[in-house]
Amino acid sequence: MSRFAPLFVLLVTIAGCSSQRLEWREFDTPALPFEEVWTTLVAKASMNGFGPKSTGEEPTDRGLRVFHSKWVTREYGFRNTSRKRMHAEFQPSETTTGGWRIKLRIERQQVFDMAKSMNPEDRDWKSDGQDVDAENRIMAQVKMQLGMVAIQPRERGK
Numbered sequence: 001m002s003r004f005a006p007l008f009v010l011l012v013t014i015a016g017c018s019s020q021r022l023e024w025r026e027f028d029t030p031a032l033p034f035e036e037v038w039t040t041l042v043a044k045a046s047m048n049g050f051g052p053k054s055t056g057e058e059p060t061d062r063g064l065r066v067f068h069s070k071w072v073t074r075e076y077g078f079r080n081t082s083r084k085r086m087h088a089e090f091q092p093s094e095t096t097t098g099g100w101r102i103k104l105r106i107e108r109q110q111v112f113d114m115a116k117s118m119n120p121e122d123r124d125w126k127s128d129g130q131d132v133d134a135e136n137r138i139m140a141q142v143k144m145q146l147g148m149v150a151i152q153p154r155e156r157g158k
Contacts, residue, residue: 022105022107022129022130023105023130024089024103024104024105025103025104025105025135025136025139026101026102026103027101027102027139027143028093028095028096028099028100028101028102029093029096029099029100029101029102029146029148030096030099030146030147030148031096031097031098031099032098032099032100032146034065034090034100036146037090037100037102037146038062038065038090040142040145040146041067041088041090041102041104041138041142042067043145044138044141044142044145045067045069045086045088045138047141048134048137048138048141049072050069050070050072050084050085050086050106051069051070052067052068052069052070053068053069053070058087065089065090065091066087066088066089066090067086067087067088067089068085068086068087069085069086069087070085071083071084071085072084072085075117075118076117080110080111080112080114080117081110081111081117081118081120082108082109082110082111082128083108083109083110083125084106084107084108084109084131084134085106085107086104086105086106086134086138087104087105087106087107088102088103088104088105089102089103089104090102090103091103102142104135104138104139105130105135106130106131106134106135106138107127107129107130107131108127108128108129108130108131109125109126109127109128110125110126110128111124111125111126112126
């Protein structure tokens with residue numbers, strides 16, 4: 001048994017390194033009422049296809065300052081079927097009085113078994129990391145709406 005112990009430790013270490021950990025994207029807003037920050041984020045999330053989830057596990061709750069979207073599923077026939085879901089949390093900013101810290105992430109899951117891609121069950125979905133591009137896009141839209149970023153128009157001819 002003792003000669004298998006190093007092999008077991010190595011396998012556990014490799015399995016732990018291969019798991020994907022979702023990371024929050026965070027930014028602070030200027031001093032604004034919570035209602036304005038909340039409605040801006042919900043509007044931008046909805047504009048990008050992430051409608052708020054109102055029932056079941058992890059519903060959106062304005063009072064708790066958490067947003068969870070419904071799953072957005074894309075079926076590609078014989079290619080991998082995927083789905084995404086957005087999560088956001090709001091906390092008072094530690095650096096700006098009256099401001100808010102917004103944390104968001106978009107998790108992605110995929111069905112890798114082609115035979116189950118057209119009619120997947122809950123156990124068929126596997127984590128596929130997070131959608132960093134969509135996170136960055138929604139963050140930029142929220143920042144622009146809240147007046148945190150000014151867009152400079154392109155000069156003519158460039």
